[in-house]
Amino acid sequence: MIPVTGYEGRVVGVLGLGRSGLAAARALEAGGARVLCWDDGEAARTRAEAQFFEIADLSRDGAWEAGLALLVVSPGIPALYPAPHPAVEQARARGVPVDNDVGLLFRALAASDFDDFDTPPRVVCVTGSNGKSTTTALIGHILETAHVPCQVGGNIGKGVLALDPIHDGDVLVLELSSYQIETARSLAPDVAVFLNLSDDHLDRHGGRGGYFAAKARLFELGAPERAVIGLDEPEGRALADRLRGRGMEGESPVVAISASRKLPDHEPAVTARKGFLAERRGGRQTASADLREMETLKGAHNHQNACAAWAACRALGLAPKVIEAGMRTFPGLAHRMERVAEREGVSFVNDSKATNADAAEKALLSYDRIRWIAGGVPKAGGIESLRPLFDRVACAYLIGEAAEDFAQTLGEIPHEFCGDLDSAVERAWAASGAGETILLSPACASFDQYPNFEARGDAFRARARRIAGLPEEDAPEAEAGAGPASETGSDQETTP
Structure with missing residues (x-):
């Protein structure tokens, strides 16, 4: 932990109790501040209380009577668009600065000797x-x-x-x-x-x-x-x-x-x-x-x-x-064009980190005959920009909220509605042949079915390894609060 000094004996609010929010609260307390924490999600507040953080609803007037000197906002919380969180509005109405963990880090580095x-x-x-x-x-x-x-x-x-x-x-x-x-x-x-x-x-x-x-x-x-x-x-x-x-x-x-x-x-x-x-x-x-x-x-x-x-x-x-x-010697990145299994000449590739069409394009360009698993919470523009690559798709297996919209864009390209990821993997495997790639590259966020893209990728990896007859392996440890379990607790899952 990197302690944040400069707020000794003062009160600082931390809005959002995901990975970055909890780390900021600890760093501020280590520097001598009194920290008031809030998250719109009850589960996130319960986790924070279990770690002995003081909880106060920063969107209400009562919390501000403590005389907050600073409001620290987690990345997933809008400070302006599409609308500021009520706690951010409280801070601005009272002339209290709004910052985040990145700003605090650079201030801590500047103050260090x-x-x-x-x-x-x-x-x-x-x-x-x-x-x-x-x-x-x-x-x-x-x-x-x-x-x-x-x-x-x-x-x-x-x-x-x-x-x-x-x-x-x-x-x-x-x-x-x-x-x-x-x-x-x-x-x-x-x-x-x-x-x-x-x-x-x-x-x-x-x-x-x-x-x-x-x-x-x-x-x-x-x-x-x-x-x-x-x-x-x-x-x-x-x-x-x-x-x-x-x-x-x-x-x-x-x-x-x-x-x-x-x-x-x-x-x-x-x-x-x-x-x-x-x-x-x-x-x-x-x-x-x-x-x-x-x-x-x-x-x-x-x-x-x-x-x-x-x-x-x-x-x-x-x-x-x-x-x-x-x-x-670079081993590559988990969830980014990660080859997780192979059976009978069919490769399983986990590209769960592709949460928009531009990211999915990179994976579609990298393989020739693809059984493409796509869908989730759609982004603006959907998969329209990927039309020039549809000839690489043997069949698309659609999941989540975006399935209907993606099907309309795919048109006559073979596609199936699968509902969930496990069904999509099994159906893609049943139809696949040697030389093909079963590719999870969703072009969507995961929040309709998974807390974050890592959990989605881990589920794909586990299913693919079972099909390939490989032993179970431990999934990478998820960061606490990394997904959108609550409005303010979510450190964004994607790569804006």
């Missing part, structure tokens, strides 16, 4: 619509293989304040969603990565412009020394343009990355074309790596992730050969 450290801690933050988790995990893996002390957290793994106390030379690698960035009052990464932008969570941000603005805060408020920017979308190119010339003595902090475009020679760049990664500086190639045999980094989307991780690790001072060696 690292004069005795030979190497001060550094922070790498990764954001974007798709690929954040893979890129964050890949950076962490490369650092570990290079024997650089690091911790990985944020929107993946531990909440940022649940990380271990900072030690000499530590690097914090944080995946940050737009939800986490938009509310943070302090942002100060040493290296920040922007991968891409696609339509997602637009109701939360008041449209695509608000969504991009939330992401851009990491770079404009945070002012990183190095900004690794994906230039494959217009927003990335616009962000890079804003940042150029903002470095020391007018030097641009931008390192451009792309898996599809030829980039100008006047600034540092890392690109991937035809399976080869190339780093360029001063108009000439300075390093390269062959990505073609890296099984866990297949596909153009993963090549973009590899470029981003390479650029971030180079900014931290790692040598090209060290980075390449780390990439070659």
Whole structure:
């Protein structure tokens, strides 16, 4: 845990008692604050009470009579769109600042004394619509293989304040969603990565412009020394343009990355074309790596992730050969194109983390003959954008709330209504043949049937392993409160 100081003897409200909320409450108490906790879900409040946290309804006037100095909001809770939570309205009406765990982390780091450290801690933050988790995990893996002390957290793994106390030379690698960035009052990464932008969570941000603005805060408020920017979308190119010339003595902090475009020679760049990664500086190639045999980094989307991780690790001072060696041993990410079983030439692939169409597109592009399990809580636009890939689908097995809408979009493409995931897996297996892939890539959130995408992926993995005759294995331990058990307790399950 990283204690949060500056509120000794003062009262702080924590709204939302999922993973990040409980970690923030502990960190504030460790720093000497009195913490009042609230969650709209009774189960989340009961869990918090069992851990001896003080519960008070922060949406009501009575709780505010304690004289709150700060309101800390968990990422899943809207602070503005589509409507502010009543507790947030209370804070703003009373002139009480609203912050989140990410803002508190950077404030804690700024207040810490690292004069005795030979190497001060550094922070790498990764954001974007798709690929954040893979890129964050890949950076962490490369650092570990290079024997650089690091911790990985944020929107993946531990909440940022649940990380271990900072030690000499530590690097914090944080995946940050737009939800986490938009509310943070302090942002100060040493290296920040922007991968891409696609339509997602637009109701939360008041449209695509608000969504991009939330992401851009990491770079404009945070002012990183190095900004690794994906230039494959217009927003990335616009962000890079804003940042150029903002470095020391007018030097641009931008390192451009792309898996599809030829980039100008006047600034540092890392690109991937035809399976080869190339780093360029001063108009000439300075390093390269062959990505073609890296099984866990297949596909153009993963090549973009590899470029981003390479650029971030180079900014931290790692040598090209060290980075390449780390990439070659990267085990991949659970729930992201994770091959979990095989039987009679049929592969079972868990891509439960694909909670929107753009993410599902990456998986559909990676296999030729697919028995596709899709559905859940639909996102805006549904699967319309995936029409060009329907010829890869032998049959779609539809589950959850989105089934009817997805069926209309699929039209004459073979599809079946399965209701739940277990039925979909069994029916896909019964119809499959050698060389086919049974792919869970839902293009939807899981909240209609599962608390989070991890639970959905674990259920798929367990069913696939039973079909393949493999022994049961322990599912990865779920983070407490990580799903939407309540309105305010949910740390978002997807990758906004």
